[in-house]
Amino acid sequence: MxxxxxxxxxxxxxxxxxxxxxxxxxxxxxxxxxxxxxxxxxxxxxxxxxxxxxxxxxxxxxxxxxxxxxxxxxxxxxxxxxxxxxxxxxxxxxxxxxxxxxxxxxxxxxxxxxxxxxxxxxxxxxxxxxxxxxxxxxxxxxxxxxxxxxxxxxxxxxxxxxxxxxxxxxxxxxxxxxxxxxxxxxxxxxxxxxxxxxxxxxxxxxxxxxxxxxxxxxxxxxxxxxxxxxxxxxxxxxxDLLRSDEDFLAQTAVDAFKTVTCVQTDRKIALDGPACFRYHIAIQRRLFRLAAGRLGVDLRELSAARVNDALDRFSRESSRVDLTPDLTACFDGRLFVFGRRVGPFDLPIKESGLTQYPQIGAELVVSCSQDRPRDLKTGDPFTAWFDPSRLGPLRLRSVQPGDRIEPYGLSGRVKISKLLIDRKVPRIVRDEVPVVVSGDEPLWVVGLRTSARALVPEEARRAVHLEFRGDWRNLANALQLPSSKAPSDG
Missing domain, CATH: 3.40.50.620 (HUPs)
Known part of the structure; x- marks a missing residue:
């Protein structure tokens, strides 16, 4: 050519x-x-x-x-x-x-x-x-x-x-x-x-x-x-036209998400339920998808029909719904809680100082008082005092089937599973609850109950102080769980 x-x-x-x-x-x-x-x-x-x-x-x-x-x-x-x-x-x-x-x-x-x-x-x-x-x-x-x-x-x-x-x-x-x-x-x-x-x-x-x-x-x-x-x-x-509308609604949902989020961890998110319901249904759906995405769920597994069914059920009653094989949502009338399961954990606690637990987004501070503190009743359910003479090596682990604790102020031992129900801990977050154990003996269901087994007696000159920080504390505070922090001295 x-x-x-x-x-x-x-x-x-x-x-x-x-x-x-x-x-x-x-x-x-x-x-x-x-x-x-x-x-x-x-x-x-x-x-x-x-x-x-x-x-x-x-x-x-x-x-x-x-x-x-x-x-x-x-x-x-x-x-x-x-x-x-x-x-x-x-x-x-x-x-x-x-x-x-x-x-x-x-x-x-x-x-x-x-x-x-x-x-x-x-x-x-x-x-x-x-x-x-x-x-x-x-x-x-x-x-x-x-x-x-x-x-x-x-x-x-x-x-x-x-x-x-x-x-x-x-x-x-x-x-x-x-x-x-x-x-x-x-x-x-x-x-x-x-x-x-x-x-x-x-x-x-x-x-x-x-x-x-x-x-x-x-x-x-x-x-x-x-x-x-x-x-x-x-x-x-x-x-193309729908994508422009979607972009606008998506940004509106992101702004709304910031407003309604009560707590967010790597595995759980709690949203203000009534505040969510005040938004248009189009934004409600996107809030659910945003929560799922923030928790690492593949959004291709979360169908629009499943989200609609969940919102419809939650608008009528408190309930629990599996949104995907990896994601569960529940509504208690006040909060939407979205959660991915935490695997069982069993981790050592240092004898003193800071121990970090990135696996569960937590840290524990252990300190020992050489003189008996004047007031062991802090009122903070995420701190506890124990008698060091009654302690063996301490570990922080998840709740296990059959776990029992001897709560201060009550006679006998109770199942920790029953304690969680009594304290209205939603099933969706029970895998987050940490327990401090000495050997196999649960001493502290963090944020909920201490055991009478290692309380600091009047004659003790020393005491061990534990302070828990992290995801579970933030979740429990958002859920407004009724704690029963027992006194740590006898």
């Missing part, structure tokens, strides 16, 4: 127009900045090949350093050919290529996940690892406008709320970028053809056992026929 023929000129104009649109979109959404290192996820399919080609054109003007990353899913006998193709492509572009193999099928079987879920998680882990290794600022993915339409329809079939229907975002978690999100599959194919770009075809994209493929090959073609050929663009535009 003559270098200045009309066909050549139109082709170059088309290529430049496509690259400029991607550049403008990236600039508008803050996807790329000068001097950044970018990991480009390249499967070998046309979308990722075009993404890499566009970024190589933008790299000189933006001073980008590009790295190619490819994960071999091993789901097809010839998947190694895809890896070879990507390695050759990267070598031709003089780019570093990072590859890894993953047994997606085995992970899916082991974790009870779908192949899609297992593949997504292993890809994210691999790409994050590459980004960390090379010090990348961004991880570029090849999602495009048709992917956006498919995602919105998929989530619609699952009963998603506004957050889900807002679709795929151009930038997530500060590093995952999707520069092609405004470009259609047709535009990407046209660019690849104009540039003469080679790519591989993944036959699994035609497997209609997967929901996305059923929507791609059955639902969207029918919508195009019945309504408009531009239906993917229409759906994507709707997602």
């Amino acid at each position: 003559e270098p200045h023929s009309s066909c050549y000129i139109r082709r170059v104009q088309h290529e430049n127009s496509f690259i400029q649109r991607v550049h403008t979109y990236s600039d508008h959404h803050g996807l790329l900045s000068q001097g950044q290192t970018v990991v480009v996820a390249v499967s070998g399919g046309v979308d990722s090949v075009v993404l890499l080609d566009v970024l190589t054109h933008l790299a000189p003007s933006l001073d980008l350093t590009l790295h190619v990353a490819h994960l071999n899913h091993r789901l097809r006998p010839n998947s190694g050919e895809d890896r070879d193709f990507v390695e050759t492509l990267a070598r031709d572009l003089r780019l570093t290529c990072h590859t890894q193999e993953a047994d997606i099928a085995s992970r899916a079987r082991s974790n009870g996940e779908s192949l899609e879920e297992a593949g997504r998680e292993m890809r994210r882990s691999f790409l994050s690892g590459v980004a960390s290794d090379v010090g990348a600022h961004r991880i570029a993915l090849g999602h495009h406008l048709d992917d956006q339409a498919e995602t919105v329809l998929m989530r619609l079939t699952r009963g998603a709320g506004l957050t889900g229907l807002a679709g795929i975002r151009p930038l997530t978690a500060g590093e995952w970028i999707r520069p092609l999100l405004a470009e259609s599959r047709a535009a990407i194919d046209a660019y690849a053809n104009a540039r003469g770009l080679h790519h591989v075809d993944d036959v699994s994209n035609n497997d209609t056992r997967f929901l996305r493929n059923r929507i791609r090959h059955r639902v969207i073609p029918r919508l195009r026929t019945e309504f408009s050929d531009a239906i993917p663009a229409v759906i994507a535009r709707t997602a």
Whole structure:
């Protein structure tokens, strides 16, 4: 072809127009900045090949350093050919290529996940690892406008709320970028053809056992026929509008969360229930999701339907609900408490000084008075005095089945489990309750009861003082538990 023929000129104009649109979109959404290192996820399919080609054109003007990353899913006998193709492509572009193999099928079987879920998680882990290794600022993915339409329809079939229907975002978690999100599959194919770009075809994209493929090959073609050929663009535009509304509501919820939070630890969050109910239901739902997210729950596991059911139940009665396998919520008429379980703990206590327990967000200060203190009745349920002559090595542990304590002022021994019920400690936080033991003998259910077994007698000249600080103290204060701090002297 003559270098200045009309066909050549139109082709170059088309290529430049496509690259400029991607550049403008990236600039508008803050996807790329000068001097950044970018990991480009390249499967070998046309979308990722075009993404890499566009970024190589933008790299000189933006001073980008590009790295190619490819994960071999091993789901097809010839998947190694895809890896070879990507390695050759990267070598031709003089780019570093990072590859890894993953047994997606085995992970899916082991974790009870779908192949899609297992593949997504292993890809994210691999790409994050590459980004960390090379010090990348961004991880570029090849999602495009048709992917956006498919995602919105998929989530619609699952009963998603506004957050889900807002679709795929151009930038997530500060590093995952999707520069092609405004470009259609047709535009990407046209660019690849104009540039003469080679790519591989993944036959699994035609497997209609997967929901996305059923929507791609059955639902969207029918919508195009019945309504408009531009239906993917229409759906994507709707997602953009919903995303703007979602962003506003999300920020409103963040501001509300600061107002209604009574206490927050790594494992538990308590919110002012009546204050939450004064907000619109749209904000209430987001407060629940914020609490779950702050506790490290994968929000994909928390369905809109589950949140709605919980709010409906809590509006009618005090109750307890499992929101996900890892997250429980309860409402006592005053507080919403969200909790992830704390595993059993059994930790040593130093004979004196400060002992820190990062596992449970706590610390314990032990001091010994050489002269008998005048007043052992501090009134603070998170401090206690004991007779050192009656103490063995001390430990701080969680409540165990069958634990009993001999409370000061009461006859006999009582089960600690019954004590927690009597003190109205919600079941959701009982795994947080620490117990100070000497040997196997519980001496202090922290914040609730001391034992009569090691109280300081009148004739004692010395006394050991314990002060507990940390998450359990903050939780108990927020819950306004009725403490029964017994005197520490006989």
